[in-house]
Amino acid sequence: MSNSVPAKISLEQWQASGHYFNHKYGDIFYRTHPSIFIGSKSKEQNQPSEKPVLLLIHGFPTSSWDWHKLWFPLSEHYQLVAADMLGFGFSDKPKSSDYRIGEQADIQEDLLQHLGISSYHILAHDYGDTVTQELLARNIKRLGTIKSVALLNGGLFPETHQPLLVQKLLLSPIGSIVSRLMTEKKFQSSFDTICKQPIGVDELAGFWQQVQYNQGQKIFHKLIRYISERRLHRERWVSALQHLSPPIALINGSADPISGAHMVSRYRELVRNEYIYEIPDAGHYPQMETPSRVLDAFLAFEKDCSE
Template sequence: MPLAEIPLCVWRKRSRSFVFRGQPIRYWTAGQGEPLLLIHGFPTASWDWHYLWQPLAQRYRVIACDMLGFGDSAKPHKHTYSLLEQADLQQALLANVQAEQPLHIIAHDYGDSVAQELLARHYEGRIEVASCVFLNGGLFPETHRPVLMQKLLLGPLGWIIGRAFSRDALVKSFRQIFGPKTGPSESELDDFWSLIESNHGPRIMHKLISYIPERRLQRDRWVTAMQRDEIPLRVIDGEFDPISGAHMVARYRELIPNADTVLLPGIGHYPQTEAPVQVLKHYLEFRERLVLPPRKVAYS
């Protein structure tokens, strides 16, 4: 049975706002119980989770924001964007909504890197993470295969490429990374573009793309955190994804002890919108068999 979508216009009306380092951030929260933080990817926003939002809110307290530079949050032009700052933002959001720890996380794409930073901080005693599920993302720089647009944004003319980014360019990029039968509709593409275009988003895309080299700098610290094998982890991955598909999962199985992975055949880079029923099924299965250790903070 398909999951009901939340139209973007409704999603936007349900948002709230708080200020992070002088910048307005849009966020959402619903449900009760254990906190579940949803962290979106590049270049989209928290509306990516709209199919899963209500089913998860029936079981947990779900929390999400449009990160700095994304969606309907502030997109300051004269700003150096960083995954580490985005992790700071997530912690500020949790404090703002008074979410008690330990914290469960579902992350996607760019958000995977933010979640990896939060895992590393768990072992440094700076946050308490109970579990983490990764959807398609560059968990290992050596397996990340950026699309042409990302490569161009990283180049010396990235600022020009970003400013020229259009709905047509988004459609071209998305056609490369979605599954052959699960691509977004024209209406969904309009909504994705609306979130990217909001607050003059294209003019900072070349700044946001700095996450790719930043991943390389943090690679060992983040992979070491995942290898500790003290926090339950699972990867739910669209196999067809050319960026972080089956080849990334193969590397994950090589490097991570007791690797818990699920591959979704025919699904691309956005499993939460391409196959939300499957993602929900595999996430709830993960949580149902989850046995939490005694509440404590582990230190490195």
């Protein structure tokens, strides 16, 4: 039986219940559940929580709001932490930053340390998968920090990643011009291309609203450089998946033209892993398109690997 997914959280509600972490790279917006907690002790309850911590890491070009349909169902099982990475959502978007994956991983680790968290699980998507691969590479020398990882559609292998035309243009010498010419209509049309199930009009408007926050559309050509970093650091990041410690699951929307069934085939070739969950009727954003299916797969994986 599928787990039920309740009504969505509006972008306004999401922002209103968030906090800011003052990091050396910039101010980082984040949310937690319980709303304020330090490590495993909730300030609301003033007593230790028995629930483990789940770190949610979003994709490009959106934000932590990507997880709003899963927020309450996941909170029944976990304490939750989700941040807008530097350059995304309601976080700072400095024009001087290079937006390297290593820096994004630093921010995740520093936020967790700020909250007093020493061990955690990860659920990540797209760009967040790449950040997670870097965290996994670091975790090899810090056994026990990351307890489990679940990855949604992402370019885990540069040789199978099939970027959209607009992504190729953003990576080109005219990338800064393409960034400045980005419009809401062009932005939203890309979701029609990559998603099997349509994203709601209000949600698409919310995505664009967050892109425009702090003029984020002007740095798209910098954020997109993670695609080049994947090629540069392929050995390190693919090896981190092959290490298979902690347990890793792949939950993938098969109809994704960027990282769909073709990426899963390559994953089966390179990673010996029994935890593969394919969702045929989902595209690049399965957590938005088929949230109940993602929830079912994630909870089944967590139950399986904890037994």
